[in-house]
């Protein structure tokens with residue numbers, strides 16, 4: 116096949132790049148190392164359940180996703196905006212103060228926050244929503260923790276709400292992530308729903324892939340080296356093109372292009388359980404505000420999207436950060452113990468389904484965090500780069516970076 120462009124990697128960035136090139140009539144071939152497209156967003160079908168490879172959620176406010184995805188076709192099931200926070204041995208329902216300032220702020224009179232926190236949330240919300248995204252990402256920055264302290268939030272509000280909530284989003288319980296990312300995420304939470312597609316998270320890359328003819332995609336095709344106008348495959352085959360787009364995760368991109376220096380990645384473990392009864396009703400995200408035990412957040416997925424099972428059981432996902440030193444077996448034991456403390460003897464009947472540990476889940480996004488809306492996608496003559504590590508470590512960042520690389524590449528081809 117004659118092709119102008121070879122795209123390496125079939126995650127959201129590669130798919131978004133491919134779709135943009137296709138819409139522009141540029142011939143491309145997408146090469147994906149694994150057996151299927153989707154990259155870090157895959158959903159396994161196990162025992163009648165949809166198991167996302169790691170707990171992930173989609174924000175309907177993501178600006179780039181809005182441009183390219185058909186939300187109606189994804190049949191999105193929203194979470195309750197806010198969460199249930201575990202503190203002092205009880206659950207406290209906390210409507211998202213960024214989404215529903217009035218009801219959400221009332222909830223701050225629970226043991227989670229103070230009266231002054233109420234006013235600080237209003238100020239923080241205003242700041243996160245003001246200005247363009249381009250401007251947001253050029254503001255002075257700090258670590259998220261220091262940023263919240265500078266806002267003078269009470270330690271209770273930080274420890275019980277922000278740490279498990281933003282820590283879960285960034286997979287960073289120390290909150291070292293750039294405050295620019297915190298403002299970006301808070302803006303998304305304030306402007307849209309957090310949701311799951313009816314068909315599992317993989318429905319997102321699957322929808323993008325559905326726009327691409329199968330003849331332009333090769334799975335089971337690992338690229339081992341990149342030259343200026345060609346690539347070499349693991350099989351020894353060589354493919355030529357006018358331009359190359361590297362759309363892999365950061366570490367794989369650095370292997371292909373040694374001059375790249377991407378940030379390291381954060382790790383997370385997600386454990387799935389099946390239960391006859393849900394431990395609580397309603398589409399809630401549960402946050403651990405006690406800073407004890409391995410669980411950061413928990414969710415009964417079937418209370419949000421009943422489509423996640425074809426059985427009459429409930430599907431529970433548990434996310435764990437920072438337990439790198441434990442074996443999966445020891446971790447599972449500690450998680451069981453904590454589940455029992457939280458929900459009592461009913462958990463004895465919960466059936467463990469599977470655990471996923473994703474070592475390279477999200478890029479580390481500490482200061483100095485560059486503006487993802489500026490910068491170069493061309494790293495050498497005819498070679499372009501995209502992926503979440505080039506933008507924000509989110510679904511939106513990956514989709515945006517793929518489109519931007521395609522736009523830059525088209526200009527380069529036309530020059």
Ligand SMILES: Cc1cc2nc3c(=O)[nH]c(=O)nc-3n(C[C@H](O)[C@H](O)[C@H](O)COP(=O)(O)OP(=O)(O)OC[C@H]3O[C@@H](n4cnc5c(N)ncnc54)[C@H](O)[C@@H]3O)c2cc1C
Pocket residue numbers: 123124125126127128129146147148149152153154155156168169170171172173174336337338339362363364367383473475476477501502503504507508509510511512513
């Ligand atoms: C557990 C977890 C939770 C997350 N939570 C959220 C969330 O709640 N919200 C959110 O917005 N984002 C979340 N993210 C981040 C989001 O999923 C990613 O930012 C996004 O999917 C990255 O897409 P990508 O295309 O940049 O990279 P990837 O999806 O990693 O795609 C890269 C592709 O390149 C392929 N590849 C690698 N090397 C080669 C090679 N040599 N040759 C050919 N192909 C190659 C890989 O197989 C892969 O398919 C989460 C991620 C994880 C893992």
